[in-house]
Amino acid sequence: MQSLSNPATTLVSFTMDIPSFTVAAGGVIAWLLLLWISRLRRKSLPFPPGPAGYPLIGYVHTPADPIWKTYREWSQKYNSNIVGYKILGTNIIIANTIEVANELLERRSAIYSDRSTVGMTMAYELVGLRWTAALAPVGQYWREARKLLQQTFSPQLSRRYRPVQAAAIRRLLCNLLKDPLQFRDHTRYMTGEIIVRGSYGIDVQEKNDPYIAAAERVVCIANEILVPGKWLVDVLPILKYLPEWMPGAGFKRQARLWHRDSVAMTDNPFNAIKDHDDLPQYCAARLMLENIDRNAEDAENLTMLDHIKDSLATVYSAGSDTTTSILDTFILAMALSPDIQREAQEDVDRVCEGRLPDYSDYGKIPYVDALVRECLRWRPPVPLAVPHMVTQDDVYNGYFIPAKSVIFPNIKAMLLDPDNYPEPEQFKPTRFLVKSGSTSGPDMVLDTSVSDPSNIVFGFGRRACPGRWFAYDSLWMAFASILATFDILPVKDENGRPVPPRDGCKGNFITHPEEFVCNIKPRSAKHKVLVTAAAAAAAASDI
Numbered sequence: 302m303q304s305l306s307n308p309a310t311t312l313v314s315f316t317m318d319i320p321s322f323t324v325a326a327g328g329v330i331a332w333l334l335l336l337w338i339s340r341l342r343r344k345s346l347p348f349p350p351g352p353a354g355y356p357l358i359g360y361v362h363t364p365a366d367p368i369w370k371t372y373r374e375w376s377q378k379y380n381s382n383i384v385g386y387k388i389l390g391t392n393i394i395i396a397n398t399i400e401v402a403n404e405l406l407e408r409r410s411a412i413y414s415d416r417s418t419v420g421m422t423m424a425y426e427l428v429g430l431r432w433t434a435a436l437a438p439v440g441q442y443w444r445e446a447r448k449l450l451q452q453t454f455s456p457q458l459s460r461r462y463r464p465v466q467a468a469a470i471r472r473l474l475c476n477l478l479k480d481p482l483q484f485r486d487h488t489r490y491m492t493g494e495i496i497v498r499g500s501y502g503i504d505v506q507e508k509n510d511p512y513i514a515a516a517e518r519v520v521c522i523a524n525e526i527l528v529p530g531k532w533l534v535d536v537l538p539i540l541k542y543l544p545e546w547m548p549g550a551g552f553k554r555q556a557r558l559w560h561r562d563s564v565a566m567t568d569n570p571f572n573a574i575k576d577h578d579d580l581p582q583y584c585a586a587r588l589m590l591e592n593i594d595r596n597a598e599d600a601e602n603l604t605m606l607d608h609i610k611d612s613l614a615t616v617y618s619a620g621s622d623t624t625t626s627i628l629d630t631f632i633l634a635m636a637l638s639p640d641i642q643r644e645a646q647e648d649v650d651r652v653c654e655g656r657l658p659d660y661s662d663y664g665k666i667p668y669v670d671a672l673v674r675e676c677l678r679w680r681p682p683v684p685l686a687v688p689h690m691v692t693q694d695d696v697y698n699g700y701f702i703p704a705k706s707v708i709f710p711n712i713k714a715m716l717l718d719p720d721n722y723p724e725p726e727q728f729k730p731t732r733f734l735v736k737s738g739s740t741s742g743p744d745m746v747l748d749t750s751v752s753d754p755s756n757i758v759f760g761f762g763r764r765a766c767p768g769r770w771f772a773y774d775s776l777w778m779a780f781a782s783i784l785a786t787f788d789i790l791p792v793k794d795e796n797g798r799p800v801p802p803r804d805g806c807k808g809n810f811i812t813h814p815e816e817f818v819c820n821i822k823p824r825s826a827k828h829k830v831l832v833t834a835a836a837a838a839a840a841a842s843d844i
């Protein structure tokens with residue numbers, strides 16, 4: 302057999318194949334030509350419809366508040382479920398329906414999963430929030446952080462945190478008993494406790510814990526910085542080079558202070574635990590550090606340690622404000638709807654009369670699942686998700702979507718779609734329930750034909766929230782435990798008439814109920830004893 306590398310043979314076969322070579326080359330040229338024409342044709346397709354704006358600078362107004370609603374109105378105005386506009390060279394596209402979001406962000410997620418850093422100079426470069434995986438562009442850090450978070454907060458491994466969640470929720474009950482007026486501080490502290498203990502295995506102080514305080518400071522800072530258009534340096538990044546002492550450079554002095562807080566949040570808890578060999582079984586740090594040599598000094602290992610540190614801090618930044626928002630929404634909804642509260646309490650009592658709920662009751666109290674779904678649907682904490690960025694030119698439904706366009710899935714519009722959720726503005730957990738027909742079990746069971754809001758509220762595709770099972774576990778147990786022990790009632794006026802709590806939303810990126818008052822009191826003396834005993838047991842246990 303002749304060797305293929307014999308030059309003589311190669312030359313002969315080459316010269317003999319000239320006609321087929323010509324055909325092949327012609328084919329390639331034709332193919333490239335077609336590709337070029339098709340690219341040209343794609344580019345000549347229209348951009349998704351929306352407000353035109355001015356030449357060169359585009360639509361420089363901030364869309365009217367609430368922005369998700371303005372975006373939904375544009376869909377009606379331009380008769381399209383995908384709309385778009387251009388601002389200072391950036392293309393913004395809004396997916397107003399679940400169909401568009403599923404097609405682009407789920408099915409085409411290979412090209413729709415990046416994050417844009419345009420307009421984030423203050424957050425990213427000056428304050429240094431690049432450690433937050435939720436905002437990180439696709440790259441080595443995001444891939445590793447995503448893998449670590451998906452592994453440690455998978456549906457299976459999320460169960461490991463349940464003892465920590467149950468203990469913190471019992472302390473929440475005790476705080477509600479002692480000081481019901483400060484209920485919003487208690488829900489926030491509870492979420493902080495669950496995350497600090499669940500992530501690092503650090504026992505937090507009953508009050509004024511330094512790790513929770515440091516993390517909360519950065520959550521507030523992030524809410525300040527992530528308001529689009531608030532910082533001139535986000536519009537004119539060249540301003541980042543101004544020296545701090547110059548008049549007008551106050552934002553740089555502020556950024557330096559905030560950067561210190563950001564470093565304290567990521568580094569302090571991690572430095573406190575990274576050398577410990579006896580981290581508790583339940584904490585994420587233990588799982589993340591298991592497979593690396595903490596003493597090795599090589600660059601690869603040090604980078605990995607850094608990624609673990611940043612991934613752990615990401616859990617707080619992404620998981621605390623969001624979970625707290627839904628807990629507060631639940632308290633508001635109960636104060637607004639005493640009848641719904643009574644029905645929910647009956648379902649909890651059917652399973653847990655005389656004791657507090659625990660995770661073995663999961664799946665047995667359908668009303669609580671319906672309440673979690675309805676709170677997530679009614680007031681989604683991140684109404685426009687975190688925007689995705691597309692990395693290649695694309696076409697959807699006859700519209701051209703240029704590479705680097707920023708895509709907002711309009712989560713709130715999807716969850717208020719009357720086709721999927723009739724009377725969408727109403728708080729109505731029974732929309733998720735159907736008669737069971739059983740004589741021994743619950744009257745109602747979850748209706749699987751109604752679209753589960755969890756498939757929307759936690760985002761889409763490769764960027765979908767990795768903490769959704771962990772969050773659901775916290776919410777389910779907190780709702781069930783509060784219903785089992787407390788009545789949440791409207792306060793009364795001087796004539797003894799109930800005053801409905803103020804029902805409004807605040808916040809730009811992550812939304813919360815506006816400040817409201819309500820009366821939280823134990824359902825009876827027996828329930829009061831139950832709370833005190835449970836909190837004492839939680840304090841005495843190892844968890």
Ligand code: HEM
Pocket residue numbers: 434435436437447450454615616617619620621623624627681682683686687688689758759760761762763764765766767768769771772
């Ligand atoms: C009710 C509570 C929560 C809600 C409503 C929520 C919602 C979301 C949403 C909408 C996104 C953006 C998804 C997208 O870009 O398409 C997201 C991302 C994320 N969430 Fe959550 N989340 C919650 C709780 C949590 C918790 C408890 C954790 C921590 C374990 C967490 C960790 C993350 C992370 C790390 C990301 C970024 C994912 C990435 O960019 O790859 N979230 N979440």
